[in-house]
Amino acid sequence: MFNEVDKSYPIELVAEFLGINSRTLYYYEKFNLVCPLRRGRKRYYSKEDINWLEYVRELMYEQGMNLRSIIILIKRRDAVILDRCPEDVVLCYKNYLARK
Amino acid sequence: MFNEVDKSYPIELVAEFLGINSRTLYYYEKFNLVCPLRRGRKRYYSKEDINWLEYVRELMYEQGMNLRSIIILIKRRDAVILDRCPEDVVLCYKNYLARK
DNA sequence: TTACAATTTACTTTTAAGTGAAAATTATTT
DNA sequence: AAATAATTTTCACTTAAAAGTAAATTGTAA
Numbered sequence: 001m002f003n004e005v006d007k008s009y010p011i012e013l014v015a016e017f018l019g020i021n022s023r024t025l026y027y028y029e030k031f032n033l034v035c036p037l038r039r040g041r042k043r044y045y046s047k048e049d050i051n052w053l054e055y056v057r058e059l060m061y062e063q064g065m066n067l068r069s070i071i072i073l074i075k076r077r078d079a080v081i082l083d084r085c086p087e088d089v090v091l092c093y094k095n096y097l098a099r100k
Numbered sequence: 101m102f103n104e105v106d107k108s109y110p111i112e113l114v115a116e117f118l119g120i121n122s123r124t125l126y127y128y129e130k131f132n133l134v135c136p137l138r139r140g141r142k143r144y145y146s147k148e149d150i151n152w153l154e155y156v157r158e159l160m161y162e163q164g165m166n167l168r169s170i171i172i173l174i175k176r177r178d179a180v181i182l183d184r185c186p187e188d189v190v191l192c193y194k195n196y197l198a199r200k
Numbered sequence: 201t202t203a204c205a206a207t208t209t210a211c212t213t214t215t216a217a218g219t220g221a222a223a224a225t226t227a228t229t230t
Numbered sequence: 231a232a233a234t235a236a237t238t239t240t241c242a243c244t245t246a247a248a249a250g251t252a253a254a255t256t257g258t259a260a
Contacts, residue, residue, distance in 0.1 A: 011237080023219055026238080041226065042237065066216070066248095069169035079179070111205080123251055126206080140259065142205065166216090166248070 008037060008044030018053060028053070031067055033074075052093060108137060108144030118153060128153070131167055133174075148191060 015022040028034050034053055036043040045053075059065045059081075073081045074093075081093065115122040125143075128134050134153055136143040145153075159165045159181075173181045 021219060022237095024217080027218070040237095060217090063172060064166070064168035064248095065172065066164070066166040066169060068164035068216085069166060072163060072165065121251060122205095124249080127250070140205095141257080142259090160249095164216095168248090 008046055009050070011036075011043050011045070014045045014050055014053075017050065018057070020057075025053075028056070028067075031071055033067065033071065048091060108146055109150070111136070111143045111145070114145045114150055114153075117150065118157065120157075125153075128156070128167075131171055133167065133171065 009017075011022045011025055015025055025034070029036070033056060034045075034049055036045045036049055038044070056070060059070055060067070070081070072078075109117075111122045111125055115125055125134070129136070133156060134145075134149055136145045136149055138144070156170060159170055160167070170181070172178075
């Protein structure tokens with residue numbers, strides 16, 4: 001579905017892929033959990049953004065962490081987050097941190 | 101109130117000091133967040149236990165972390181927890197980890 | 201044997217997480 | 231330019247789960 005050639009995906013597609021409401025993606029953005037590229041005012045999510053979001057969901061629903069905790073760990077550039085993270089997600093995470 | 105000479109305090113006193121219900125302390129214990137000394141079947145909390153509990157409360161109510169996240173960090177012996185922790189609390193935390 | 205602490209069960213409260221709908225904004229088409 | 235379409239934003243609401251607690255029961259030390 002998300003091949004390597006295409007570099008970005010609109011919010012509705014991403015929401016559908018993740019099985020969540022697009023409003024939830026706006027919600028996460030408010031918390032600075034993800035920061036999709038903007039062309040005009042439209043959002044485009046990279047493949048790494050999507051992997052990152054999948055990882056965040058895992059932290060929430062498999063580990064039981066709450067958003068606030070995840071954000072605290074992001075801000076502290078914490079090893080916990082990076083530890084069991086797939087390589088490309090780490091990459092995305094680092095890009096994400098670099099941007100702020 | 102909790103001077104250095106006395107080494108341990110019963111649950112009701114601790115609850116009152118922390119401004120919480122004693123049931124909440126049992127609740128935290130269920131999550132292995134604290135592990136008071138048992139003499140007979142009665143619980144005795146050390147000064148360090150109390151400091152530790154205060155720190156846990158700060159993480160919850162000032163930082164907005166949830167119990168599950170705190171527990172995850174404890175299990176991973178995470179730097180986040182220890183970072184901004186007063187020295188004696190770190191000590192208590194390490195004793196706590198040593199016990200399990 | 202009684203008084204107090206621990207335990208259990210099930211309940212209440214609180215709040216985070218998520219969402220629906222309408223309004224606003226920007227882009228697109230004719 | 232007006233109409234239409236698409237996306238974002240806002241506001242208020244719902245839902246679900248975590249956190250906390252009450253009450254009844256059990257256990258046990260003194």
